[in-house]
Amino acid sequence: MWKVGFQTVLAPVLTALLYLLIFSHVLAQHVEVYPGVHYTAFLIPGLMMMAMLQNAFANSSSSLIQSKITGNIVFVLLAPIAYWEFFAAYVLASMLRGLVVGIGVYLAALWFAQPPLMFPIWIILFAVLGSAMLGSLGVVAGMWAEKFDQLAGFQNFIIMPLTFLSGVFYSIHSLPPFWQALSRFNPFFYMIDGFRYGFFGVSDISPWVSFMVAGGCMLGLTLLSLGLLKSGYKLRY
């Protein structure tokens, strides 16, 4: 990660800051999502979680697809490593990158606003859960994809819409009923809402519900990844 730190840490922090700068500048005067919470402060947890999710996914998926395409995946496959160790290595690396990027966004955003840290345990829990879940999804996508194009499709047509429609920039209560109902099928919404609860002590739904949904998704993706890895799907022919 550190050999390409500019691309893997600094670039996503900068992107998140640009979002913060633009959205807070345009909307801060017009929007108050939660009573007493400034819109700029409201944005920070959402942007942190968005950066963590996207970077955790990018880490495992791009590491795998790059190794598959250049052929150096063979060195990992030749080693006496169990399928669950393979999974743990990729997911832990993804979590590390996700968490480092998240902390980077938080530290840089402090220049603009200082959101409170009401329940740090919830913050840590959702940060770990979110980056692990997307790291796990990245393992599945990296195994499935055979070229960068397929992975880019996965990123652009699944990860990106789910992230942007998860309440990073708004509370779902501000949406029409149809979109509110639809948002409840988006697992990213629960991670961002629960994460935000850790900062402000306010959320659209109970953090316990968010935890159950995010945990269930994480468990499902872990089982899927482990099953695919055990069978050697698109890795051991």
Next chain:
Amino acid sequence: MAWWTCCRYAAMIPLSLELFNLMPPAIDVRQARKRYGQLQALDGVDLRIEQGEFFGLLGPNGAGKTTLINLLAGLALPDDGQLSVLGHDVVKQYRASRRLLGVVPQELAFDPFFTVRETLRLQSGFFGLRRNDTWIDEVMHHLDLTGKADTNMRRLSGGMKRRVLVAQALVHKPPVIVLDEPTAGVDVELRQSLWRFIQQLNRDGHTVLLTTHYLEEAEALCTRIAMLKHGRIVALDSTQNLLSSLAGCRVRLKLAGCLPATLLPQVVEQTDGDYLLSLPSYQALESMLAELRVAGVAVQEMTLQQPDLEEVFLRLVGRAVQ
């Protein structure tokens, strides 16, 4: 029982195993089958390579050599059959079997983010070896990589990258080394230094399984050879036996007259009184000379040509095709 007594008995175990022929083979393949779609890549291969052998696996492209290596290394899973490395099943006991195996893959693959030394350290880490620099230095020295230790992999030539592949296969000191076309596209200097190093490892007790398209390499290095064709073994014997029993010999003759008609089917080449004949065995030489004597044709010059592995290979592959 005292500790030293246990040790004494334990020390006798390898000898007893050897006496009763219980030492596990370095590589044991039984009825291995692998199909890719319509292609039967391996069709019931049986192969036993003893510890300490320098074994050659030959065959034309698509014969199944790399598939067999991939099954042994765990890069592919067999449809049927059993494969083991030093007695450890490659599927059920994959951790042990992979620790015992060092594989040099055919494709040139490398991680573009690392230097040579970092690559070898990372590879050591995959095998749980944290402090392996002494052995890494020794391997780099034998493969003439010391000067490139801190060079990024992207900056190396093809031959140098091939050397790093060999070094990666050796970082964990595997007792069984598999080399899949290790000298493809590399210069003579590397070939010689590589073979010196591999022969040294073989003398030290490492088993070597080699696939190569350079048949003269296999002939010079391997004590036993298996030839694969369409996923089946078509020959398996010592190199010497393959050369003597299957190849026969070739005779170049300069005659004072014309070659008798009975010998014409054996002519391979002909130029103005010079004939190159292919005989099925050395015994056939006597009857050939007798026929020349009966026909009253004097032999002015005669040269015997030793058979080479290429001839054996072509004959066997041809036979398998028929």
